[in-house]
Amino acid sequence: MTTGADTSADVPSDSGDDIVDSPDSADIAQAAAHGRAFDTARARAKELALEIEEHRERYYVKDAPTVSDAEFDALMRELEDIEDRFPELRDPDSPTQHVGGGVDTELFAEVVHAERMYSLDNSFSREELDDWAARVNRGLGRKPARYLCELKIDGLAVNLTYEHGRLVRAATRGDGHTGEDITANVRTIADIPARLAGTGHPARVDIRGEVFIPVEAFRQLNESLVEAGKNPFANPRNSAAGSLRQKDPQVTAQRPLHMLVHGIAAWQPEDGGEGTEASSQSEVYAQLETWGLPTSEYFRVVKTMDEVHDYIDFYGEHRHDVLHEIDGVVVKVDELDEQYELGFTSRAPRWAMAFKYPPEEVTTTLLDIRVNVGRTGRVTPYAVMEPVLVAGSTVEKATLHNAHEVRRKGVLIGDTVVLRKAGDVIPEILGPVTAARTGDEHAFVMPTHCPDCGTELYEQKEGDKDLRCPNSRSCPSQVANRVEFAGSRSAFDIEALGEESAIALAAPEKNREEALAALDEGHAIFMPLTEPADGERPELVYVKQDEEQKGGGTPQLRVESRQSSLIPDPQTPVIDTGANLFDLTADQLRDIHVWQPVRRRNEAGESEPTGDWRYESYFWNRPQLHFYKREQEWRVKPKGEPRPRKNTESLMSELEKAKDRPLWSVLVALSIRHVGPIAARALANHFRSMDKIRAASVEELSEIDGVGPVIAESLHDWFAVDWHAAIVDQWAAAGVRMEDEAPEDSGRPQTLAGLTIVATGSLDNYTRDSIKETIIAAGGKAAGSVSKKTDYVIAGENAGSKLTKAEDLGVPVLDEEAFEKLLAAGPEAVAD
Template sequence: MNEAEGAPSQARERHAVLAELLDEANWRYYVLDSPTVSDAQYDLWMREILELEEAHPDLRTPDSPTQRVGAPISTEFAPVAHLQRMESLDNAFNHDDLAGWQARAERLIEADPGPYLCELKIDGLAVAIVYEKGRLVRGATRGDGRTGDDITPNIRTLGDVPARLTGDDVPDLIEVRGEVFLPVEGFRKLNEQLMDAGRPPFANPRNSAAGSLRQKDPRITAQRPLRLIVHGVGKWEGAEAPKTQSEMYDRLKGFGLPVSDRYKVVGTLDEIRGFIDYYNDHRHDPEYEIDGVVVKVDRIPVQRQLGSTSRAPRWAVAYKYPPEEVTTALLDIQVGVGRTGRVTPFGVMRPIVVAGSTVERATLHNASEVERKGVLIGDTVVLRKAGDVIPEIVGPVTDLRDGSERAFVMPTHCPECGTELAYEREGDADLRCPNARACPAQLRERIYFAAGRNAFDIEGLGYVAATALTQPLPPQEPPLRTEADLFDLTMEQLLPIRSVVRDPETGLPKTDPETGEQKIVSFFATISGAPSKNAEKMLEELERKKKEQPLWRVLVALSIRHIGPPTARAIATEFRSIDAIAAASEEELAAVEGIGPRVAATIKEWFEVDWHREIVDRWRAAGVRMADETPADEGPRTLEGLTFVVTGTLAAFSRDEAAEAITRLGGKVSGSVSKKTGFVIVGENPGSKHDKAVTLGVPILDEEGFRTLLREGPEAARAVAVTPEE
């Protein structure tokens, strides 16, 4: 599509910048549990990209952050599919936004959607818990909304979670959704215990809850004072379902499940505002951290009538409170270099407590952001936290300047390898070090990433080891000059190594607070010169994991931009081998669900680089698995190569269930109708997608025709489909 037909270049470039910022924020928030932007900043970016896509629909591609819920799932535990998709919530930031949400709902059903249920928005970790015949059978994190991590053993350790439901009206199958959190007082005590034991404290309650639920040993989880509040239901089978959200909470409470006592059913918009305003003034009254209020249509039949967008229900909205703000001194602005070469400024501040945690650093994203905010080194700055995430610097308190402040100057050369910095593509917001192959900072970060839990998962190869392997003290030569060397390491190479300890957050050397000298370690050898347990464990893990890790983990480990676990899984499932991926065209790659043209181009570019291909060849020669076998028990893929659109309400299938039935048989589900669409499945009250199918002449199936499609395949379905004339 040329510019005359699609979005102008300025909009396209801004969309690309926002997509990268949101992808990175999602990755750090959901996967690494180490967010670098505030909720407020994330919401602003999301709003801006949504507005761009409304103005220029051709920007709304499958790999856009607006088309995904959450972010790549962690792979610490086995992936598990939710019985129904766990959706995100659209946000309101003021009373006008709230009134707009209510008005849209009213227009859709041509009636007042009220009454409404108002409840507090807990800043914790979303989970889904499944009970069969009243017995707990599974607990999972939200993950990307369709697939999460199986954390059943850890969920069972929570005192709030009953092993069996009580009452005479328990459904045969119920999937409840809720939020796991650490109470504020429990968070304080846990950090005291960690510091007494000489271990680093958690940054905030949400991180501590997420980290506690992802412990490999459930006994550790059991020692943490985690709590649960249930706020919804996915699947419900085998008993009469409640007619309202408030009745559902009464039923869930009767089953023995923990529900909030801080919700209220109201009838008008003014009453909703009253609830919101009350808790804005009393936001620290609850035992847990909150960042807003969730407003839901109370009547469940009306919820179903309103339905959902591609990522969020139309019958609920999250009203986000303004972030909490404090002031502190900006002592310095420094930069760090990431694994893709991006050079990111961050503020170093006088430590200050905000929203329950001590803050010393805050990201500034890029040089343009520093200039836009107008901050100077030495300023007193306003620091903001929305919820409990890494804070952002809002701006300076200019009235407190005394003339000693100085401007930050973005370095022109990489602070670790000296290469001149540059923008990778026209319109990029971030400077990068182009010396990807030889920059020690990038190599260090890539090795650390490749050994992480979302890639090869190498125990013993943490940040200290990655630094030692890539940046040993002279005269020792680095054993790893490229990640191609990773699986050829020997104990003889490791034993002489000494290195400076670096901070995983910034990549900067750590110093002794008393002497100011850099911290130096001999990581792979004991005092006597014998191999350390860390060294032995790391080599054992490298040998074992190279043979057993599936292809998608290898793809993640290669540090191809935009390729996280879900994307890697999709690519590996489609192509089965690294050679097939390398040989695929951009069009074939972009056709994989969730990929899109931007990611497809990045993959092709990566494989065109000589030293990238050398990594693949060397890993292959060292015994790394480069292909997945086709599972013997894989079912028939009768819908492979076909794309489907589902619109309207089906009697026997939810929208998610219909999509899952299609994807199980190899088909793809899209949110928009085009001439390439194979079939449009139509239920009651179909929308504009049905009209577009008629216009384009795309075959239309009713629910019975859909059943024929699933049971007998596309040829049988075509015989019963309605095929409009173009």
């Protein structure tokens, strides 16, 4: 195993009289312990990186986060701690080294930012913010002249490009290098001028800011949606992001979007002109205001950190008195020269820091604790609560992680609990309000058997806090979660294969017992209409569903007893292991039904469960049945024909397109433990075929840079299971690509053949992924770390430690222009 460090200088020469002490047993034990710790840390870091990237995709691309802000921050901090302890694990693809986000290329064209859009580092206490100020002081060799404090808007980051004062493009931040072209949508926002006011406009300038929906406008928007029979938005941030990322600008134009700008980048003066005359961030804001751009009225320039904390404390008490939702305060060094001197890390400016307010807290009743089974078999308890409004959205569920965490928090079913939430979807239960207990509460008992397949649960290792279901082959929840993961952006990228579709395919009976239990509690289940029996007209109930509020609703049958003949037999899932995913046809999905809770609007216009359920067709639209009487008997006439829903047609189309995804995507989609995108790319680049990966030994797999022994063992063990191998075989038989074309067979010049190249820093014409793909396509090896074996380092802006190491080792360093020459004509083109 190598860690990136060159140890050759420590090896003594056989000639000469040097005396070298042999390592004693303590040294050997310490080295072995470090090796085990490193392997464990590396495996955990890869798990964290994959999980964080999945959460980023849900937040930035799908506008549908599934963890709280605090949980996401905890994952990031754990990964940062691992990388601090083992710096060699700080891969350039790590989430700690780049900005979160992505681009939906099906809806929007890609836009490469002229200058990178960074994220912000976060602090959560006065001490952490003061530590940042101390680092700033050390970086400058003095205290900064002034700080600028402003509110952290909970919206969507946008870049506006003006040429000669005219708006020519608007883009989302994306991954910082590449965003989505949303120009047509942004032009509908009244705050944003199509032409800048005033004079002195540069030939080109990028202006950064945040698009949001004001709090009061958000309330009114939701009221109008409810009145129209539509679902309200969960919170202002999601509503702003969802409104701005619409395919139809007319939809965007109907939403009360606003923008506040807070920065300038990529300034290109007119011929003979100079850059901005502003010398500070606050003067930049004044300049933007003279151009007719919207700036915040809440910012303040101060001289001391005590004044910074006063500003934070004031808005902590008045956060709900502000025009827009906020989740903290941003503190910046005001002087632009000092900002330039401090520079950037790989993902954030050193001259700015976000202070995040503590999440908001409310109390509610804990109605029940249930468990969910994940794709790896992990059984996770979650809380079901009396719906409560907190941080702008109605909450009724929260994760409890494991049985140990339930005991640690000391919560009982029936408790009044303290719920904390910071503007996201999944909240956190802090603990019970013990003074409110009545004696009717009872403890949660962790099940001993899987609630979905009945298999006995077990600890993966003695003392493990998590219980797992070992029936990975056919446990419906595990299969459904694996199918959903296969459709994720990091795997096959199938938009129509989300959580609900995966459940319908692999676990359609998931909520059956919960629905039947509702009957025992006096609730009802609404069933789809069938033809009348014995010439009698069935008793119809018109059920208004959230998505069908117009008219009288959908006619259905009301079931009030478990003994009703209308309750159908359990369905057999159309997917069992996932092997037949690419063999599915629309006709196979015709009769799939799912159990869905019926929701209604309360007096406040919020959606909440009624306790009733409905059994409905998921993939196909069913014809309406018209009942009429003839010759004293009721008869039925269908109106229309059954047909696949639009989402079903999209699923079929996207499955076909997914067959041509590269090999690394297929590897990720298989849900092999520890094999995320980074390891999958390394494996695909080295072997180029699934058959060769399957045939490789653990030793051969371990030798690949980016794989190592933990991943190698996991990969080898996975393929040794017969039904795992059958998934690969059936996907291949269905036409899924299992081999990548070798660069030398692509017809492209192999100018980088035999060269090991490391790219670092921000490049103008390449993202971190595209530079790797370019190197590989030209026959080179795209390495993640610099060593004596590295042939070239391509260095962009803010290159950091890799550039320093290259200079120390004497590795040739090329800028982007020189790299283009190397790419076009090979090493001779850049020879001294």
